[in-house]
Amino acid sequence: MRPKIELGISVYLQDFLDDRPATRQYLDTAAELGFHEVFTSIHLPEDDFLKTTAALRDFSELVANKGMHLAVDCSSHELKKIQANAALQEALKHSPVTYLRLDFGFQPADLRAITRDLHIHGFMLNASTMRRTEVKEMVAALRQFSHTLAIKACHNFYPRPETGLGTDFFIRQSACFKDLGIPVAACVPSHNKPRGPLHLGLPTLESHRGMEIDWAARELIATGVVDEILVGDPFAxxxxxxxxxxxxxxxxxxxxxxxxxxxxxxxxKIMYGITHVVRPDLSDWVFRSNSSREMAAMGEKLAARDAKLRVPCSITIDNEKYGRYSGELQIVRQELPADERVNVVGRIFPQDICLLRYIAAGAEFRLQRYDGA
Structure with a gap:
């Protein structure tokens, strides 16, 4: 059984100022579905800093009243502006902000002052840019300030195409935090109202930019290094x-x-009726379902059909000509010749081929018939 994945949405302060009723409705919808976190930012170059930051107190109270946590993204530049402005400092001090997300430019000494002056109870570190040594130093420093200080890590999202993270780098970066027991969050895009100025989605992984929101999330979960998923775009x-x-x-x-x-x-029934478990003795040529033959043994014999070349990502089921192997389901990893004892029953949907890298010995998976939607 997988650990529980937390969910969050993004609402940007200018959107809140432009349409408060729509923002309230969006928060209500997300809260009813069990989303617990809201992400916003005070260092967007296209927004008026003083205007949006002044709205933070009202917005944070609205989020808190929905029973949700608020994470505010900022850089050291914005925090220095707040610390130099008594009114803004007082407003932030009395705003129910759960986390400050530290985008860039922070040193451990800065955070001690922020914790003291602004009554901050938690920090989110930038999971995309910090090196392992920096992570260790920052986490050690934060834990010295307070043993009750909450610490998370959150990856960047990437508005510009071709700049999102690659999967291997994403997994390595996330491990820097996971190894220290720090939960990691990442972003998926919404295609309902993609945020400007480019309106091309706000994913963490570049490969997710045009992907449906749930299937992007499934890959993040499959990596095993993500504890929370945020919708980067507003108003999904x-x-x-x-x-x-x-x-x-x-x-x-x-x-x-x-x-x-x-x-x-x-x-x-063999394909969709059970949870498949990959055999522990992993083959380089196929993933073998350990549970499919047991189910087949309880049903009718599987008749042979026309033999076909078994290309990578094909789904096959052994037929009655294979004797005691009849009913065994396999996912083909490398091209194999046609075999009259093996029925080719389908192929992995192209967008989901990336998920096969996460199938390991002993892993569980289910197959779902693609219906074109």
Missing amino acids: SAQELGKLQKAADSPVLVVRVIEDEGVSEAER
């Missing part, structure tokens, strides 16, 4: 939030399948 649709909640609540990895023609009901 209720349907998107519902899909994201469903993905986060899924106990196992789900992979979509495009069926071949002529698949029998007996084969469908």
Whole structure:
């Protein structure tokens, strides 16, 4: 069983100022679906700093009244402005902000003063840019300030195409924090109202930019290094939030399948009717389901069909000509020749091929028929 994944949304202060009723409704929808965190920022170059920061107290109280936590993104530049402005400092001191997200430019000594002067109870570190040695030093310093100080890490999102993180780098960076017991958050895009000025989505991983919100989330969860998923864009649709909640609540990895023609009901039961467990003795050529033959043994014999070349990412089920192996489901990893004892029943949906890298010995997964939606 996977650990619980926390969920959050983003609401930017200018959007709050422009349409408070819509913001309240969005927070209500997210809270009802079990989202617990709200992300905002006070260092967006396109926003009026004084105007949006002055709105932070009202917004933070609204978030708190919904029973949600607020994380405020900032750089050292904005914090120095606040510390130099008595009115802004007083407003932030009395705002129910759960976390300050430290984008860049901070030293441990700065954070001691911020903790004292602004009554901050938690910090989010930048999971995308800090090096392992910097992480260790910062975490050690923060824990010296207070043993009750909450610490998380949150990755950047990337408005410009071609600048988002690659998966391998993302996993390595996240491990710098996970190894110290620091929870890690990452962002997925919404396609309902992508945020300007580019309106091209706000993902952490570049490969997620055009991806549906729930399937982007499924890959983040599959990496095993993410504890929280934030929707980077504001005002995701209720349907998107519902899909994201469903993905986060899924106990196992789900992979979509495009069926071949002529698949029998007996084969469908094997494909979709059980949670598959990968055998512990992993093969380089196929992923073998340890549970599929047990199910097949309780049903009808599987008739042979036309043999086909087994290309990578094909789904196959051994037929009755394979004797005691009849009913074994496999996902093909390397090209294999056609075999009259093996029925090719489908192939992994192209967008989900990336998920196969997370299937390991003993891993659980379920197959889901792709219906074009």
